[in-house]
Amino acid sequence: MIAMTDEKGNEAIEGTVEAPTTKKVPPNPRAARKAGPVNIRKTLSHSLWIAHKDLLEFSRNRVMLVMLFVFPLLMMVMTGYIFPSGNNVKDMPVAIVNLDNYNNTGHAGPESLMVYSGVKMANDHSHFFILKNISSESDAKDEIKHGNEMGALIIASNFTNNIKTYGQGSVTVLYDQSNPTISAEITAILDQIVTQIATQRAVMAVNHTTGFSINISKAIVTPYTIQNKGTVPGNPSYFQFLAPGMMMMVVMMGAMSGLPRAIAYEKDTGTLDGVLVAPTSRFSIILGKVIAQTVRAVIQGFVVLLLAVVLFGVTIHGSLLLVVIMLLIGTFSFIGLGIMITSVASDESTASTFMMVLQFPMLFLSGVLFPIQQMPWYMQAVAKVMPLTYAAQAMRKIITLGAGIQDIMTELVILIVFGVVLMAISIPLFKKAMTK
Amino acid sequence: MAAGSGEPMIQTFEISKKFDDFTAVDKVSIHVDQGEIYGLLGPNGAGKSTLIRMLTTLSMPTGGTATIDGYDIVKDSDQVREVVGLVSEKMIMYDKLTARENLRLFGKLYSVPKAELEARLDELLAIVNMTKWADERIEKFSTGMKQRINVIRALVSMPRLVFMDEPTLGLDPQSTAEIRDLIRKLRDEQGITIVLTTHIMNEADLLCDRIGVIDRGKIVAQDSPMKLKAGIVEKGSTVVNLDLEHPPIDAGERLKAIEGVLSAAQTENNVKVIIQNEDGFQQVLEGAIKNGFKIRNASVALPTLEDVFLHYTGRSMDDKLVEKPSSAGRGHHGPPGMRPRGRIR
Numbered sequence: 001m002i003a004m005t006d007e008k009g010n011e012a013i014e015g016t017v018e019a020p021t022t023k024k025v026p027p028n029p030r031a032a033r034k035a036g037p038v039n040i041r042k043t044l045s046h047s048l049w050i051a052h053k054d055l056l057e058f059s060r061n062r063v064m065l066v067m068l069f070v071f072p073l074l075m076m077v078m079t080g081y082i083f084p085s086g087n088n089v090k091d092m093p094v095a096i097v098n099l100d101n102y103n104n105t106g107h108a109g110p111e112s113l114m115v116y117s118g119v120k121m122a123n124d125h126s127h128f129f130i131l132k133n134i135s136s137e138s139d140a141k142d143e144i145k146h147g148n149e150m151g152a153l154i155i156a157s158n159f160t161n162n163i164k165t166y167g168q169g170s171v172t173v174l175y176d177q178s179n180p181t182i183s184a185e186i187t188a189i190l191d192q193i194v195t196q197i198a199t200q201r202a203v204m205a206v207n208h209t210t211g212f213s214i215n216i217s218k219a220i221v222t223p224y225t226i227q228n229k230g231t232v233p234g235n236p237s238y239f240q241f242l243a244p245g246m247m248m249m250v251v252m253m254g255a256m257s258g259l260p261r262a263i264a265y266e267k268d269t270g271t272l273d274g275v276l277v278a279p280t281s282r283f284s285i286i287l288g289k290v291i292a293q294t295v296r297a298v299i300q301g302f303v304v305l306l307l308a309v310v311l312f313g314v315t316i317h318g319s320l321l322l323v324v325i326m327l328l329i330g331t332f333s334f335i336g337l338g339i340m341i342t343s344v345a346s347d348e349s350t351a352s353t354f355m356m357v358l359q360f361p362m363l364f365l366s367g368v369l370f371p372i373q374q375m376p377w378y379m380q381a382v383a384k385v386m387p388l389t390y391a392a393q394a395m396r397k398i399i400t401l402g403a404g405i406q407d408i409m410t411e412l413v414i415l416i417v418f419g420v421v422l423m424a425i426s427i428p429l430f431k432k433a434m435t436k
Numbered sequence: 437m438a439a440g441s442g443e444p445m446i447q448t449f450e451i452s453k454k455f456d457d458f459t460a461v462d463k464v465s466i467h468v469d470q471g472e473i474y475g476l477l478g479p480n481g482a483g484k485s486t487l488i489r490m491l492t493t494l495s496m497p498t499g500g501t502a503t504i505d506g507y508d509i510v511k512d513s514d515q516v517r518e519v520v521g522l523v524s525e526k527m528i529m530y531d532k533l534t535a536r537e538n539l540r541l542f543g544k545l546y547s548v549p550k551a552e553l554e555a556r557l558d559e560l561l562a563i564v565n566m567t568k569w570a571d572e573r574i575e576k577f578s579t580g581m582k583q584r585i586n587v588i589r590a591l592v593s594m595p596r597l598v599f600m601d602e603p604t605l606g607l608d609p610q611s612t613a614e615i616r617d618l619i620r621k622l623r624d625e626q627g628i629t630i631v632l633t634t635h636i637m638n639e640a641d642l643l644c645d646r647i648g649v650i651d652r653g654k655i656v657a658q659d660s661p662m663k664l665k666a667g668i669v670e671k672g673s674t675v676v677n678l679d680l681e682h683p684p685i686d687a688g689e690r691l692k693a694i695e696g697v698l699s700a701a702q703t704e705n706n707v708k709v710i711i712q713n714e715d716g717f718q719q720v721l722e723g724a725i726k727n728g729f730k731i732r733n734a735s736v737a738l739p740t741l742e743d744v745f746l747h748y749t750g751r752s753m754d755d756k757l758v759e760k761p762s763s764a765g766r767g768h769h770g771p772p773g774m775r776p777r778g779r780i781r
Contacts, residue, residue, distance in 0.1 A: 276494055278517060
């Protein structure tokens with residue numbers, strides 16, 4: 001019975017009096033080696049072997065290796081090119097209707113012609129539109145209705161006359177309500193062009209009436225100049241916004257789905273029984289799987305970053321070490337969810353269903369694809385309880401703005417709290433699920 | 437073959453497992469001695485695997501308990517795990533890993549010291565003639581090769597008790613013979629206690645010192661194969677084998693109605709009838725003729741384990757074999773031992 005007391009220190013007192021079991025033969029000598037610190041080393045060693053096995057399997061799975069590159073590439077290409085991002089909009093069909101009737105002559109006056117040719121000139125330079133002349137407002141509306149035109153610029157019939165009599169000339173932009181995104185683009189661009197022409201017209205008028213030079217006239221008309229400048233060099237691009245969030249999203253998907261899938265798969269094939277029947281703690285199993293998934297997640301994150309830099313011209317302004325730390329903490333914050341799904345789902349298809357339900361809202365609401373500031377307040381509230389929101393935000397700060405660790409402290413703390421809480425809930429659940 | 441040493445390796449005390457309203461294992465009390473080869477015999481779904489899952493700590497009993505080598509399977513599960521090895525019906529192996537990598541992983545999970553482990557791997561691989569294939573990935577192996585690795589995988593930890601769930605399922609005749617030899621060797625040379633589940637009667641008859649017949653979660657009989665077979669004869673019952681030409685599907689049922697017939701089970705053209713005493717033979721034949729059956733062959737046979745099963749459960753094991761056609765035909769050729777005693781016509 002001496003060996004019994006060696007194995008379980010807390011049973012020593014009861015054990016010395018009388019054996020708790022009917023055990024007569026001395027126990028396996030290997031069992032006697034289980035003492036406190038050795039146990040921790042054993043747990044760690046077991047988990048590293050399990051992680052080693054998982055990564056070996058992964059590295060020998062060709063399909064998985066190819067998907068490691070294909071999946072992020074597809075996501076980047078899809079999300080990067082389907083959403084309009086301003087500078088991509090080109091050649092939109094827009095009608096131009098000049099109704100100006102100068103002094104009832106039936107002809108357009110000089111003021112409307114100035115606007116007309118100004119728009120044409122601006123467009124020859126930028127190619128935003130394909131302009132088409134149409135003679136009446138109702139025809140323009142019909143064309144929009146038929147889908148031939150996406151908008152129209154209408155110059156009012158008394159345009160020149162009004163200006164000549166010191167009134168304002170009126171220009172109307174017709175837009176297509178069925179296509180709000182494009183309409184917003186068209187109205188914004190036309191607005192900008194017409195404002196520019198109006199400014200030029202005003203400068204000329206000041207110059208003409210006061211005799212001041214063009215430059216002074218310009219200063220009178222537009223007394224302020226505005227300059228837009230980023231905190232780091234380079235133009236803002238959608239990929240620069242997308243890539244960091246995409247990195248965290250790929251990590252989240254790996255952490256959340258990789259773990260349940262790996263365990264459900266081992267359950268289905270029967271190999272999990274072999275591990276469970278060994279004198280290996282449940283904690284080593286989950287730790288081993290988590291280590292393997294984390295290594296995988298970091299590699300995946302870097303694949304996304306590599307693709308973003310090489311193919312989509314994303315520039316990294318922060319430190320790579322901080323990127324790695326962020327990937328690790330991101331994984332930590334999601335992995336609890338993965339363990340939870342593993343414990344609740346009994347097989348692979350149930351696990352997949354759970355993941356879909358959890359991942360889809362995260363994907364769209366966490367500001368990976370569009371800024372959360374664009375969402376209504378209640379959706380923003382939902383976004384704020386999702387760890388991916390903070391992970392994506394922090395990663396964006398590091399990569400795009402060159403933020404240091406002190407700049408992302410809030411996000412880090414939130415993510416760590418998420419991770420700790422989820423782990424505290426999920427690990428006991430897992431242990432329970434494994435000994436049904 | 438001497439039965440075990442008398443020291444109990446496994447003792448179960450009315451162990452039960454209920455899944456909702458289905459009772460998979462129903463108050464089973466068995467004991468297995470050290471160094472014994474014990475067979476759990478029963479059709480699929482009889483509760484064999486569930487019983488093994490509980491005894492290997494993979495599943496918690498819902499009633500009763502059991503000890504393995506004196507350790508309680510619930511309270512001392514860690515110690516139990518040190519003692520037992522498991523050869524599961526679903527092979528415990530990672531396809532993308534080589535044979536040696538698989539064995540090494542499990543050796544590490546049992547904390548076998550490095551030098552000892554490497555030596556043991558070589559030894560085990562040599563025993564099953566797999567040294568040449570040791571560094572090939574499992575996915576390239578045939579079923580027979582996989583099963584050899586699957587069996588030695590359970591031995592890496594030097595267990596004193598090995599559970600084998602259908603170890604020859606789906607194997608070709610040669611691999612089947614090799615695995616059976618290995619099982620005997622493990623017991624004879626290393627004194628390992630082996631618990632084997634099978635639904636193959638001949639396998640149980642060939643290998644096991646003692647057999648527990650399990651049906652619908654209950655142990656209905658438990659003894660050495662010899663005694664089990666003798667047991668049903670001593671009571672005076674006799675087995676009659678009838679080969680019929682195009683019998684109706686209810687031929688068995690109709691023969692059961694004859695006076696003096698204890699049970700009858702039909703598999704295609706063959707009907708096995710257990711009768712109270714040898715006088716019944718005449719009655720069975722007359723009854724068959726009266727029913728209009730055309731008899732091709734009729735014999736009185738020594739009882740087999742199959743008859744034992746039929747006797748205790750009133751059902752044929754073959755009824756359920758249809759569920760797993762892959763295992764019924766291939767690889768399980770009967771031993772030449774059981775020959776008909778008398779022949780008529």
